[in-house]
Amino acid sequence: MKxxxxxxxxxxxxxxxxxxxxxxxxxxxxxxxxxxxxxxxDQIQDILSSDSMNININWSPDSKxxxxxxxxxxxxxxWKVKEENAEIIMDNNDFKKFIWSPDSSYxxxxxxxxxxxxxxxxxxIKAQDLSPNNYGVVSRYFPVWSFNSKYxxxxxxxxxxxxQWSAITAIxxxxxxxxxxxxxxxxxxxxxxxxxxxxxxxDYLEIHDEANQNIEKSIxxxxxxFK
Numbered sequence: 085m086k087x088x089x090x091x092x093x094x095x096x097x098x099x100x101x102x103x104x105x106x107x108x109x110x111x112x113x114x115x116x117x118x119x120x121x122x123x124x125x126d127q128i129q130d131i132l133s134s135d136s137m138n139i140n141i142n143w144s145p146d147s148k149x150x151x152x153x154x155x156x157x158x159x160x161x162x163w164k165v166k167e168e169n170a171e172i173i174m175d176n177n178d179f180k181k182f183i184w185s186p187d188s189s190y191x192x193x194x195x196x197x198x199x200x201x202x203x204x205x206x207x208x209i210k211a212q213d214l215s216p217n218n219y220g221v222v223s224r225y226f227p228v229w230s231f232n233s234k235y236x237x238x239x240x241x242x243x244x245x246x247x248q249w250s251a252i253t254a255i256x257x258x259x260x261x262x263x264x265x266x267x268x269x270x271x272x273x274x275x276x277x278x279x280x281x282x283x284x285x286x287d288y289l290e291i292h293d294e295a296n297q298n299i300e301k302s303i304x305x306x307x308x309x310f311k
Contacts, residue, residue: 122166122167122168123163123165123166123167123168124165124166125143125147125150125165128150128163128165129141129150132150132152132163136155137154137155137156138152138153138154138155139152139153139155140152140153140179140180140181140182142182142184143184144184144188144191145184145186145187145188146187146188147165148164148165148188149162149163149164149165149188149191150162150163151173151182151184151191151193152170153177153179157175158175158177159172159173159174159175159177160172160173160174160175160177160179160193161173162191162204173204174193174202177193178195178196179193179194179195179202180194180195180196181193181194181196181226182194183226183227183229185229185233186229186231186232186233187232187233189205189233190203190204190205190233190257191203191204192204192227192229192236194226194227201227203257225239225240225276225277228277228279228280228286229280230280230284230305231280231281231282231284233257234256234257234258234307235254235255235256235257235305235310236254236255236257237252237253237254237255237265237277237280238252238253238255239251239252239253239274239275239276239277239288240253241271241274248271249268249269249271250267250268250270250271250273250274250275251264251265251266251267251268251275252264252265252266252267252275252277252286252288252303253265254305254310256307256310258310259310261310263309263310265286265303265305266288266303268290272292272293272294273290273291273292273293274291274293275289275290275291276288276289276291278300280305284304284305284306284307285302285304285305286302286303286304286305287300287301287302288300288301288302288303289301
């Protein structure tokens, strides 16, 4: 009787031992499979850098995504870390500059001089046209993000019927509302945004074309104006 019990115990332990081995083996193979199909930042950068057709490579601030253009197909691509391949975001684009929001939630894709601007939500890949001319602005430079990634500012020329003036214009991403922050009806004066800091102070240049003079100025941004 004791021998029989011992035999059954031995068989049971042996079965459990091999079952554990099989499960561990499957888990290891599954882990390897996942890691073989995923890419870390360094691997993605090496792949992109090794192909001259990949241009305008621009990483998000959190280093979790990279935007780039395929020069041979003119496609806008985004490659997320841990993904095996890049994703096509837009075909046949004329974008020359990418500007990530500070929190990496949004990507601005801009044509030269910022005349056309498309906003992409990086997690959903949803496009939205934020071109300055939609807000009555003829852009001179690329837009600048607020520190909290909720607002954009453009510098350019605003127009209204027969009038036009140089201006700095802010846009709320949440409401779509635009507001002129600074303006001058002297068209020989233009503006260029330098920086928008965490204290909501926007530093900019007031450029006097005729006098060939640049004056450094600042303005405090008030988000309550958009509510």
